[in-house]
Amino acid sequence: MPIRRLAARERPTISFPLQAYAFEASPPAASRVDEFCAYLPYNAGNRTLVVEESGATVASASAIPMRQNLRGQVLPMAGVAGVATHPLARRRGHVRALLHQLLDEMRDEGHPLTALYPFRASFYERFGYVGLPQPRTAVFSPADLAPLLTAELPGTLNWERIGAGYPTWRAFTERCLAERHGFAVFPDFRAIGLRDRDDRWLVTVVRDGGTVGAVTYRIDDHGGELIADDLLAADPYARASLLQFFARHVDQVARIRVRLPADELPELWLTDLAVDVEARIARPGTPAPMARLLSLDALAGLPTGAGRVTVELVGDRWLAGTHLLDGATGQLELLGAATAGSGVPTATLTAAGLSALAYGVLDPAEVAIRGLGEVSADAAVELRRIFPRALPYLFADF
Numbered sequence: 001m002p003i004r005r006l007a008a009r010e011r012p013t014i015s016f017p018l019q020a021y022a023f024e025a026s027p028p029a030a031s032r033v034d035e036f037c038a039y040l041p042y043n044a045g046n047r048t049l050v051v052e053e054s055g056a057t058v059a060s061a062s063a064i065p066m067r068q069n070l071r072g073q074v075l076p077m078a079g080v081a082g083v084a085t086h087p088l089a090r091r092r093g094h095v096r097a098l099l100h101q102l103l104d105e106m107r108d109e110g111h112p113l114t115a116l117y118p119f120r121a122s123f124y125e126r127f128g129y130v131g132l133p134q135p136r137t138a139v140f141s142p143a144d145l146a147p148l149l150t151a152e153l154p155g156t157l158n159w160e161r162i163g164a165g166y167p168t169w170r171a172f173t174e175r176c177l178a179e180r181h182g183f184a185v186f187p188d189f190r191a192i193g194l195r196d197r198d199d200r201w202l203v204t205v206v207r208d209g210g211t212v213g214a215v216t217y218r219i220d221d222h223g224g225e226l227i228a229d230d231l232l233a234a235d236p237y238a239r240a241s242l243l244q245f246f247a248r249h250v251d252q253v254a255r256i257r258v259r260l261p262a263d264e265l266p267e268l269w270l271t272d273l274a275v276d277v278e279a280r281i282a283r284p285g286t287p288a289p290m291a292r293l294l295s296l297d298a299l300a301g302l303p304t305g306a307g308r309v310t311v312e313l314v315g316d317r318w319l320a321g322t323h324l325l326d327g328a329t330g331q332l333e334l335l336g337a338a339t340a341g342s343g344v345p346t347a348t349l350t351a352a353g354l355s356a357l358a359y360g361v362l363d364p365a366e367v368a369i370r371g372l373g374e375v376s377a378d379a380a381v382e383l384r385r386i387f388p389r390a391l392p393y394l395f396a397d398f
């Protein structure tokens, strides 16, 4: 089947309409094509592949060149988006062919990681992806934050529109990228869409000349909600400063709604805080993200415990072979299986199984239970040392 890479200028008439049909209310107004043209700059550096049949485009898929932190190392990551097939051409293998070629190309260009938001997780599990945690949404009354109003907290707050504060916000997300496992950011050409839409307030916490906390938000109405995006805080003081800022809205909004990483526990923030915490996964509509390794290069040099295990990788287009994973030096080394010697246990893993361990989302026993590999008790002990559980926080929403 003929697959072609689209030139950027072709997107408004070829791939955007196909994606809009799949992901938006339709049919669209005729003026929508002008709006598609306005999206162009934010897609400039994406790779978009399409399948053509008798001169018509029947399927498309794009990859955004992003960066992601994997256990402390920041690596190029292919964010897969805009996967859609025309309804008359579905179930004919178009997307399978597109994904194969798209991921081949992104891997060859140096992206050892990839992530996406699936329409159905099992569809992408077959392509080696594994589920990551869904961010939580916490909803509470600003009145319950009252004890924070009198707290003496270090640092000062800056408040501005995101259009003005964007460089500060972007710099702080770069800091989070460097420090936080799983955190991913867009390339500049895509990230500046937030600045250009200018439809959020930005509040930042500044301490010793540096930003230590940031949150973007909007207010829907007087007596309504303050709807915040991700609460980004480098430490508990920064988080408390942002919550203190929310507390000052007590006579203005009924509720604060804020997105949190999966390891935040708002019930421990304050005494008497009544809070609803929700992680909603629905199909189709609100998926939890997924990710996978595209290359074993992603593992070399990762900080690790002193485990030693042979892994045999099976059933995948991109990850194959038998490798010794050696954590003896505290930095993971990948060696030929022949160097293992006797007494080193072996695990058989699918790409999703290895990805689950690398991202820290599953214990080796869960990998086996989920059918993502065969892991003996001895191999599980070693794999736990090399890949201790960790909670990735993807952050970027695409």
Ligand SMILES: CC(C)(COP(=O)(O)OP(=O)(O)OC[C@H]1O[C@@H](n2cnc3c(N)ncnc32)[C@H](O)[C@@H]1OP(=O)(O)O)[C@@H](O)C(=O)NCCC(=O)NCCS
Residues within 6 Å of the ligand: 022, 023, 059, 083, 084, 085, 086, 089, 090, 091, 092, 093, 094, 095, 096, 097, 117, 118, 119, 120, 123
């Ligand atoms: C989901 C969608 C992209 C699939 O495209 P497609 O071209 O029909 O997919 P393919 O024919 O390449 O399917 C690949 C495999 O997945 C299976 N598959 C396809 N759609 C599936 C579905 N909805 N559920 C489960 N399996 C599915 C196919 O049977 C095929 O299996 P095989 O490898 O055993 O032959 C398409 O239906 C679509 O555009 N849907 C609306 C938009 C959407 O949901 N996009 C995905 C966003 S992440």
